[in-house]
Amino acid sequence: MKAKAFDSRLFKRILVYTKPYKARFYGVIFFAVALSVFAALRPYLLKKTVDAYIQPKDSHGLLMYIVLMGVVMLFEVFSQFYFVYWANWLGQDIVKDIRMKLFRHMLSFRMQYFDNAPVGQLVTRAVSDIEQIARIFSQGLFMIISDLMKMIVVLGFMFYMNWKLTWIVIVAMPILVYVTRIFQRKMQVTFEEVRNQVANLNTFVQERVTGMKIVQLFNREAIEAEKFRQINDKHRKAWVKTIWYNSIFFPIADIISSLTLGMVVWYGGIRIIGGDNFTTFGDLFSYTMFIGMLFNPLRQIADKFNEMQMGMISANRVFDILDTTSHIQDTGTIEAPDFTGNIEFNNVHFGYLENEEVIKGVNLSISAGETVAIVGATGAGKSTIINLLNRFYELNSGEIDIDGTNIEHYTLASLRKQIAVVLQDVFLFADTILNNITLNNPDISREDVIAAAKKIGVHDFIMSLPQGYDYNVKERGVMLSSGQRQLIAFLRAYVSNPGILILDEATSSVDTHTEELIQHATEAVTKGRTSIVIAHRLATVINADKIVVMDKGKVVEQGTHGELLSKPDGYYKNLYESQFLAAEQN
Template identity: 70%
Template sequence: MKAISSKSLKKVMHYTKPYQSRFNWVIVWAILLSLFAASRPYLLKHTVDDYMTNHDQQGLLLYIVIMGVVLLLEVLAQFFFTYWANWLGQDIIKDIRDKLFRHITSFKMKYFDNEPVGKLVTRSVSDIESIASIFSQGLFMIVSDMLKMLVILGIMLYMNWKLTLIVLLAMPILIYATNIFQKKMKVAFNEVRNQISNLNTFVQERITGMKIVQLFNREEIEAEKFSVINQKHNKAWLKNILYNSIFFPIADFVSSLTLGAIVWYGGANILEGDATTSFGDLFAYTMLINMLFNPLRQIADKFNVMQMGIIAAERVFEILETDSQIQNKGDIIAQKFNGKITLDNVRFSYIPDEEVLKGINLSIKPGETIAIVGSTGAGKSTIINLLNRFYEIDSGMIAIDDIDIKDYTLESLRQQIAVVLQDVFLFADTILNNITLYNEEVTEEMVIAAAQKIGVHDFIMSLPNGYHYNVKERGVMLSSGQRQLIAFLRAYVSNPSILILDEATSSIDTYSEEMIQNATEVLTKGRTSIVIAHRLATIINADKIIVMDKGQIVESGNHNQLLQIENGFYKNLYEVQFSVATE
């Protein structure tokens, strides 16, 4: 038991508290199971010695009936023990999985920037399933087997201490082998879990990016890389199999030798007329040795299952104990914003000492539409991320309606800000559910009315099943422009106080462009809007244009004002990117 982390096991056992009654019953069934199982050989001894040798058919029949009843009780105890142990395990992992998922959804975006998706999927699915095995095949089975062994040893000592002594001489060999096996298997299981995580991560990324793999003819290269990872996974499991292949034959060999010694010694005593040993003893010990040694060798196997469960639990608790949440200490509930936004000397860095924003000062009036332009990496999208509190600023302050955004509750803050991104993410669900996101306050009638207002109703109704059309994973059944229209509608029905369009019009097709321009006008009307875009119409019509370069605001003004600045950033940007579109 030394190889098992008691700290991690204690954390897992903490989750049994809501199910204490069921936990106690599992222990009760384990005790009854050991008593019923151990009593059968003892009854067999008396059947042989008292009734078979004396040719007492009536007594023989009675004891056979008694053994049948005991066997039935043992079966019932086995059923309830197994069912309740598994039931308990499944309820516990349900609770842990719920807690883990809620914890993951509260992480800062920085956490997801650094952690592979495949790893999180492994922790949330297969690792948690391994935790269930602690209860279904590990801990309770070990407790049951140890109880059974103790009861059996007690019965054996009571029946014939000489024969029991032979058994006790063999047990240290098996215990020693079990201890070595257990330690080796912990290392092997740890390696298996690492390789499973690597495998999941690789497959997840390649399937998600399959278009890139095929577009750049990387199929063979990626297949070779997969083969290397798969081979490491294979080797990890082969080491596991090797240890099993060595241990179990050794355990069987020791068990068989012990049984042979019992038959030889006990048989010799009977032939010599020793009254302390009987034929009933030999019959009983044949069963008792198997019942004693089988749990002992299986305990090693169950320890392995438990090891895997504990290792999986350690990985899950590592995420559960990761403190990467945005601090949600605000107590002001944002009912509706007027829309005034202030950034006061805001500094921010994704990587320490590598500032992305270098003292940004910006004021946006209620209802104003501003556009932010600049080269890639200038810090445009970073401002949007900070406004939604996906990341924490290094210094300075961001305020909405003259209140620090940290003073608002996180939920109400984000509820009043709608974001339409360039890369629209849609779930494998209906268009309606992708728009409402299962918000019960938004009805289908409201969605249809909103779609008609921004001009996308006809497009949706042209699809099979209309609003109930399933867009499949990531919305692959729709074009990029169509996905963008769904994102605009999703933002509109949320009725935000502040609207953010982050490159939301840069990847649309000709068919969708007119509808998106119309949708943009409807969405931005009467609400504070921040637009990061290259579309000329959006930029020109903005009340104010903010020009950023290398994490700083270098110019500010409307379209005409900025064009008057000689050799200005915006003027150069306009001439390079927008003059052709104007022509």
């Protein structure tokens, strides 16, 4: 949906977030009204001062009005302070609520959503787009209300003082309104283009910084720099358009304002020189202020409306994500107990894309306490089996049961709490080793972690690092080797005490010592619990209780190592001789 210049439906949706802050919301409006009244009183008091005290040379009355003007200015400053402070405060509270809701919503998305959504774009939505929504309140809505109130009050004073002179001002206002409307329409298009280019820029930078190693390994610096130059140039051109329209509009608005002021002073001055009672010197003095107070808000409303547009466009983008229903259906009512670990795949079909099945009628039985190795060529569907067991994706058809209950009947949180996964590509946060192991779970103490680390044989490795368990591994764990990251992942899985353990245990490019640690950790964490291993090493395959062989989304063979090797021309036998033995010999 394309954001309109003013989408009332969208605006009402934004206003819903002001409900918890009603008192402050109406307080801001009150101070906006007070500010307009006190601002308009100053020129009126100036008129009275000139006509009643300066021209008659009444110094006592002059002092009294000067003091009165000072008091009015103090009230104006007081109103201005609370108006600006509360408007910004309200905007930030609303942004806090929307950002929290957005992040929680994103946390519940199925993996398929993140497969297709650029990370940089999501970051833009959650950070800069939401921050722009705050400007609807701090720089947009309330400023427009304040300016409109000021214009209404100023016009009221002007008509009260000299309605005939005021009509000169009224005649000029439609011209400025028309120019403002054209400006606003042009800016709507350019602002949407700006937000698009900001998202593209964020996405590009995010991906290149994350994949900097690949960029440098393949000597892509010059190519990526050129791509960045093109995207950056589009971003610059989008902003230059906004600068161009601003450069045209504001001088035109100033010319209209100046010409109107000149006409009022000229016409009023001629009538005073002519000796009639059409106007007074006090009127002319106050009108020089009133015209600025009338035309400047009208001119600035266009600028404030731009802020509203930017906020509305950003809100539209944020609400698009909030309206996305890419969730795993968490309709289960059973809290998963401590799993025994009996797993059944019953005629399971699944595809990441419509009409392109990756898993084709898989039937598989895993008994409690078994270690099952899944082997097969790349793309056979091994990792997909793991994703389906964790309910990262919805099945097309079929059923997966754990301990005799369909996994869809368990609550999602309790199901995943009972299944621990060690992935081949281990992700660590920019935090301490301890926090990466516990993931800030208050139920897992430092003592628990240390005891578990000693049990699976990684305590000495951790203590060899600077600060030990308090060592910060930086973003994505770059301070550790791939083998060390995997050891941390083993420990993270072990301390969660899962009923079912899943390992993607690739150990390519790992030194002999780390290999031994991983082998020991694997034996420790799989002991006594149901374990599914995507096997890449000969030792894992041979020691598994059962080997499941997959090809093109189907289970083609299963049995023990000896049983499968005894099959002449069997798929596993060929895979064993061509892949596992060759890898072991290397």
